[in-house]
Amino acid sequence: MNVHHLELFYYVARHGGVSAAARHIPYGIQQPAISAQIIQLEDSLGTTLFHRRPFQLTKSGADLYAFITPFFDGLPGIGRQLRGGLETRLRIGAPETIQRDFLPVIIRGVKKRVPDLTFTLMTGRLEIIEAALLDQEIDLGFGALAGKRPAGVKQKEIVTARMMLIVPEKSGFTRAESFWQRDRIDVPLIALPSDEPVCRQFQQELRKRKIEWFPSLELNSQELVARYVAEGFGVGLALTVAGLTLPPGLRMLPLDDFPAVSYGALWLGNLSPLQKLFIESAQKVAIATQKG
Numbered sequence: 001m002n003v004h005h006l007e008l009f010y011y012v013a014r015h016g017g018v019s020a021a022a023r024h025i026p027y028g029i030q031q032p033a034i035s036a037q038i039i040q041l042e043d044s045l046g047t048t049l050f051h052r053r054p055f056q057l058t059k060s061g062a063d064l065y066a067f068i069t070p071f072f073d074g075l076p077g078i079g080r081q082l083r084g085g086l087e088t089r090l091r092i093g094a095p096e097t098i099q100r101d102f103l104p105v106i107i108r109g110v111k112k113r114v115p116d117l118t119f120t121l122m123t124g125r126l127e128i129i130e131a132a133l134l135d136q137e138i139d140l141g142f143g144a145l146a147g148k149r150p151a152g153v154k155q156k157e158i159v160t161a162r163m164m165l166i167v168p169e170k171s172g173f174t175r176a177e178s179f180w181q182r183d184r185i186d187v188p189l190i191a192l193p194s195d196e197p198v199c200r201q202f203q204q205e206l207r208k209r210k211i212e213w214f215p216s217l218e219l220n221s222q223e224l225v226a227r228y229v230a231e232g233f234g235v236g237l238a239l240t241v242a243g244l245t246l247p248p249g250l251r252m253l254p255l256d257d258f259p260a261v262s263y264g265a266l267w268l269g270n271l272s273p274l275q276k277l278f279i280e281s282a283q284k285v286a287i288a289t290q291k292g
Helices: 003-015 018-024 031-045 059-082 096-101 103-113 126-134 197-208 220-229 273-290
Strands: 089-093 120-123 140-144 154-161 161-170 189-191 215-219 234-239 251-256 261-268
Touching: 003 018, 003 031, 003 059, 018 031, 018 096, 089 096, 089 126, 089 273, 096 120, 103 273, 126 140, 126 154, 126 261, 140 220, 140 273, 154 273, 161 197, 161 220, 189 197, 189 220, 197 234, 215 273, 220 234, 220 251
Parallel strands: 089 120, 089 140, 189 215, 189 234
Antiparallel strands: 140 261, 154 261, 161 234, 161 251
16 A cells, blocks of 8 residues: 555545545645545555545445544644644634734734744635634634634634724714614715624624614725725724724714624634644734734
């Protein structure tokens, strides 16, 4: 038996098929090459290891997978041990806003401790990040901690942000309650895209209060939201975290009676030293941002 063939079979069995294995193998190899080498393995053993459509391990395949799994599962651990206990590679998933506003600073802090750090980034909403963790496509995720996590996904809250409205000072609005007292809110609402956590939770709270106020303009950053408010195009929805500096002539109206938006880290299993270091760096950045 060829050890490389066994490794390919391990990934095929672990992820339920050749195409899924090709996405998870940590080096470049195409599906036809995987299939061809698995066939060579089956020929050398004189038995079929799995049914192709639908995928299912045969009795021989299940026995072989059970035998080789401890070895291949243990490789990352022995690798860490031989490197002195700290990995240098991390696969990270996060929404675009976190990648843009926070990850560069977090990564810079980690690289001070781990100069050889290498990383990959995947963009996606919370559901996509959770699925990527479960499929072991990423090692660490960041996102809004809304709802319940799927079984096996662990979380740690890093920062809690309050909602606020941004209004022109000359508008005369000094309290958010002034909007809720209106029979109909006819001022355009400027916000981040509707699938952003702050927008979803804002709309959920409005529905509880039987208030309708939907975004007229959706922009991809809080800075742009503030800029469009400054231009007189409406009222902005934003978060108090992220070090937002308002242009002159604008006022913040805190939404203290609205639910806060919590952001945090997500992972599977026990945290590795590198994952712990990355989360610690994220916490330091969050504290610095709140103080700022």
